[in-house]
Amino acid sequence: MNKTEVEAKLSLIRNNSEYVRVSDNHPLELYLGKNEKGNPTLRYNGDFQPIKVIGNALLEIKQIRTTSYNSLLFCFNSNDNLSLFYSFCEDIISQTENYSGNNGYVEIVNRYNQWKKMFYGSSKLLNENEILGLIGELLFLKDYAVKKYGTTVALNGWSGPEPTHKDFSYGDDWFEIKTINSFKNSVFISSIEQLDSENSGKLVIYRMEKMSPSFHGISLNNLVGTIMESFKLDSDRDIFIEKLKQVGYAYNEVYDNYVYNFITMDSYFVNDKFPRIKAEQLVDGIGKVQYEILISLIEKFKETL
Numbered sequence: 001m002n003k004t005e006v007e008a009k010l011s012l013i014r015n016n017s018e019y020v021r022v023s024d025n026h027p028l029e030l031y032l033g034k035n036e037k038g039n040p041t042l043r044y045n046g047d048f049q050p051i052k053v054i055g056n057a058l059l060e061i062k063q064i065r066t067t068s069y070n071s072l073l074f075c076f077n078s079n080d081n082l083s084l085f086y087s088f089c090e091d092i093i094s095q096t097e098n099y100s101g102n103n104g105y106v107e108i109v110n111r112y113n114q115w116k117k118m119f120y121g122s123s124k125l126l127n128e129n130e131i132l133g134l135i136g137e138l139l140f141l142k143d144y145a146v147k148k149y150g151t152t153v154a155l156n157g158w159s160g161p162e163p164t165h166k167d168f169s170y171g172d173d174w175f176e177i178k179t180i181n182s183f184k185n186s187v188f189i190s191s192i193e194q195l196d197s198e199n200s201g202k203l204v205i206y207r208m209e210k211m212s213p214s215f216h217g218i219s220l221n222n223l224v225g226t227i228m229e230s231f232k233l234d235s236d237r238d239i240f241i242e243k244l245k246q247v248g249y250a251y252n253e254v255y256d257n258y259v260y261n262f263i264t265m266d267s268y269f270v271n272d273k274f275p276r277i278k279a280e281q282l283v284d285g286i287g288k289v290q291y292e293i294l295i296s297l298i299e300k301f302k303e304t305l
Contacts, residue, residue: 048105136179174201267305
């Protein structure tokens with residue numbers, strides 16, 4: 001069942017406290033419907049011993065005991081970001097469609113625990129530059145850092161949310177990530193610390209072209225979801241979500257309007273000959289420096305990542 005089928009089934013529900021089974025062929029008794037308040041709900045009926053399952057403001061968890069079965073209900077309490085709830089339902093349904101054990105309750109709760117931090121919500125939206133910057137850092141994390149250093153080390157080395165650090169650092173290796181629109185000819189350095197180091201490092205520049213929302217390209221929500229699904233350890237997922245929270249990201253459908261086409265990724269070797277400003281060059285009294293680097297004048301520093 002894909003997301004559109006989840007949405008379609010829920011759209012057929014007209015009454016509160018009404019549910020329809022997701023499939024007669026599914027091994028678990030899973031239902032989609034509306035709770036007594038009219039909120040979209042995923043419901044599991046079965047013979048299980050309830051344990052404590054914690055929800056939050058967006059996703060309320062209810063557990064009901066009847067004479068013939070117990071129920072576990074996931075109730076979405078918002079009119080916004082329904083696609084997040086649809087994705088959650090689709091994941092629970094698809095991840096259990098081949099389940100052959102005797103404790104579907106535990107299987108569902110464990111899967112929910114991998115999702116729950118995605119429902120924390122945020123009143124702040126990232127602006128377009130922040131969206132673009134985060135996309136670049138996530139691409140670097142997924143396509144380079146995880147493959148080179150392993151998932152846990154790669155995540156712990158990501159300090160992009162902390163403005164006075166390099167975006168990624170591993171021992172003596174460091175990487176500063178910049179993501180720009182394809183038509184730009186310079187990158188903005190927002191602090192001395194971004195390129196200042198006793199050790200040589202790398203400036204990695206992603207060029208992206210903004211497209212229409214209907215284009216099958218790179219968007220923030222999908223990229224976050226792809227990376228989340230790649231983690232095998234819950235601890236890695238927790239680290240990842242905490243990093244996203246630090247940078248101000250929470251799932252929001254607004255981000256689906258920002259879709260980009262990947263153009264190029266170039267890496268530049270930052271050493272003492274590279275055009276940068278270092279803290280030791282500043283005279284007393286200067287507390288903050290921001291500057292731009294012309295990409296056409298650093299071509300000789302380009303190298304393979």
